[in-house]
Amino acid sequence: ETGVTQTPRHLVMGMTNKKSLKCEQHLGHNAMYWYKQSAKKPLELMFVYNFKEQTENNSVPSRFSPECPNSSHLFLHLHTLQPEDSALYLCASSPGLGEAKNIQYFGAGTRLSVL
Amino acid sequence: QKEVEQDPGPLSVPEGAIVSLNCTYSNSAFQYFMWYRQYSRKGPELLMYTYSSGNKEDGRFTAQVDKSSKYISLFIRDSQPSDSATYLCAMEGTSYDKVIFGPGTSLSVIP
Numbered sequence: 001e002t003g004v005t006q007t008p009r010h011l012v013m014g015m016t017n018k019k020s021l022k023c024e025q026h027l028g029h030n031a032m033y034w035y036k037q038s039a040k041k042p043l044e045l046m047f048v049y050n051f052k053e054q055t056e057n058n059s060v061p062s063r064f065s066p067e068c069p070n071s072s073h074l075f076l077h078l079h080t081l082q083p084e085d086s087a088l089y090l091c092a093s094s095p096g097l098g099e100a101k102n103i104q105y106f107g108a109g110t111r112l113s114v115l
Numbered sequence: 116q117k118e119v120e121q122d123p124g125p126l127s128v129p130e131g132a133i134v135s136l137n138c139t140y141s142n143s144a145f146q147y148f149m150w151y152r153q154y155s156r157k158g159p160e161l162l163m164y165t166y167s168s169g170n171k172e173d174g175r176f177t178a179q180v181d182k183s184s185k186y187i188s189l190f191i192r193d194s195q196p197s198d199s200a201t202y203l204c205a206m207e208g209t210s211y212d213k214v215i216f217g218p219g220t221s222l223s224v225i226p
Binding site: 002 | 147217
């Protein structure tokens with residue numbers, strides 16, 4: 001158990017559906033991240049939140065909408081996705097302060113399939 | 116030139132072998148260097164991190180950083196089948212303020 005919990009673990013959705021991914025961290029961290037990991041590709045950073053403020057949006061399409069209500073919770077709202085959005089979506093958190101502020105701890109991921 | 120390069124493998128070794136996994140990087144601003152292990156269908160798990168140059172040991176794992184050559188390594192001694200996974204290097208610098216991940220090396224340890 002890494003201290004970062006993601007739900008659901010698996011999600012199948014149609015292109016017209018709306019769904020949300022949830023991430024919760026119990027590490028007392030102040031920064032949270034969403035990554036996309038496709039087969040045979042490196043991790044792609046999507047969004048970064050520091051102290052609930054979005055500090056990075058890595059040219060992500062608007063069909064992905066993040067929400068960070070507090071430092072412990074992060075959501076990724078999904079709507080009208082495309083089949084190429086099928087991937088493993090990973091949440092991570094980091095201290096956000098101090099010497100090792102950006103060292104990240106990951107959740108187990110949500111495996112998303114878009115039909 | 117990519118910021119972080121890593122041989123994707125796959126690397127296949129017999130049980131008990133010493134494994135060497137490597138990354139090269141181009142940005143001299145990087146100061147923190149991390150290694151993650153990712154099992155199939157799981158999230159990356161932080162194995163070790165080091166600051167600046169030098170060696171760090173944790174059990175069967177040794178991380179080595181050579182900033183002059185912009186080269187980092189992870190050594191696994193007495194490798195076990197349970198070490199079979201993808202290993203990701205990652206790095207960041209306080210002035211750079213972003214973590215960059217390598218693409219990962221797939222390792223198989225054969226019993």
